Amino acid sequence: MKPAQFEYVAPSTVAAAIEALVASNGEGKVLAGGQSLLPLLNFRMARPAVLVDLNGIEGLSYIEDRGDRIAIGALTRHRELEHSPLIASKLPVMSAAMRHVAHLAIRNRGTIGGSLSHADPAAELPMLATFYEARIAVQGPSGRRTIAPRDFFVDALTNCLEPEEIVVEVEFPLLKQDGWAFEEVARRFGDFALASIAVSVCRGPTGVAAARVAVMGVADTPRRLREAEDELVAIGLDDTTPDRFAEIVVSLVAPNDDLHASADYRKHLLAQLAKRALLAALAMKG
Numbered sequence: 001m002k003p004a005q006f007e008y009v010a011p012s013t014v015a016a017a018i019e020a021l022v023a024s025n026g027e028g029k030v031l032a033g034g035q036s037l038l039p040l041l042n043f044r045m046a047r048p049a050v051l052v053d054l055n056g057i058e059g060l061s062y063i064e065d066r067g068d069r070i071a072i073g074a075l076t077r078h079r080e081l082e083h084s085p086l087i088a089s090k091l092p093v094m095s096a097a098m099r100h101v102a103h104l105a106i107r108n109r110g111t112i113g114g115s116l117s118h119a120d121p122a123a124e125l126p127m128l129a130t131f132y133e134a135r136i137a138v139q140g141p142s143g144r145r146t147i148a149p150r151d152f153f154v155d156a157l158t159n160c161l162e163p164e165e166i167v168v169e170v171e172f173p174l175l176k177q178d179g180w181a182f183e184e185v186a187r188r189f190g191d192f193a194l195a196s197i198a199v200s201v202c203r204g205p206t207g208v209a210a211a212r213v214a215v216m217g218v219a220d221t222p223r224r225l226r227e228a229e230d231e232l233v234a235i236g237l238d239d240t241t242p243d244r245f246a247e248i249v250v251s252l253v254a255p256n257d258d259l260h261a262s263a264d265y266r267k268h269l270l271a272q273l274a275k276r277a278l279l280a281a282l283a284m285k286g
Helices: 014-023 036-042 078-083 084-090 092-098 104-109 110-119 124-132 225-234 241-251 262-284
Strands: 007-009 028-032 050-053 061-065 069-073 135-140 142-149 153-155 167-171 179-186 193-203 210-217
Touching: 014 050, 014 167, 028 036, 036 179, 036 241, 061 135, 069 084, 069 110, 078 092, 078 104, 078 110, 084 092, 092 124, 092 179, 104 153, 110 124, 124 167, 124 193, 124 210, 179 262, 193 262, 210 225, 210 241, 225 241, 241 262
Parallel strands: 007 050, 028 050
Antiparallel strands: 061 069, 069 167, 135 142, 135 167, 179 193, 193 210
16 A cells, blocks of 8 residues: 655754644654654555654764763664664663564664654563663653653553654663673564563672563563562572562563463563573673
8 A cells, every 4th residue: 555645844953843743733743764654654554644754854863972871862773773882882781682673674774763652562672761761852842851761651552742742862871780681582583572571680799689670562561670670689599589580570460462472471481581581690790
């Protein structure tokens, strides 16, 4: 199929893009990488009156070291994150996860701002934003504001953006960690994740002193499991810890049945991934 007719606007500044969205009276859509939007247009599941193409705006593609955080421009492509030495050094969980994002052609065009805005519950970047507690900067007619992931992702394929707002930058705070892991299962490499988990740990004198745990594919939004983090610190380390950790993680999720997998199967997968991720994180030498 072909898209329904629309007006095409290619602004050269963020301000001009926002003006175009305001003028569309809620009937505008933003085009970044287009990897999610174009299929929706072709199937006429999206019928915007105005398409606002951000690709001509300079200064929205970058990866910057800001000391205690890494800032990423909204038009930065997946492949840039995948191959960035800075990301590999400072945000290793992101670096590992990017290899699982779809296929090469999609990674070449897809953008971080587009992926976050699409809010797919089985996509890696929304989960990474949740795992790292990223700060998502958006700009609209009233200026710029920063949104936490727990507020940004409202439901499956739903974010909290106003119709005239655009994601312009995402800041990822650096984590103190001695070990980390990212695990994911999909039917085929590049398919949507059936279940996925990210784990990082800081060791203490008697076990885990601090932990970070996030999951995706098992809820309508990515989730950070703070209860699992606290329990991992509390239970100490012995031969039973990976199994106990997996039980805790699975107890905190309630996936739905869908055409890809049953809820029980997703929970089974997540339990196995949780054990594998924790063992991998603990095996690292800081």
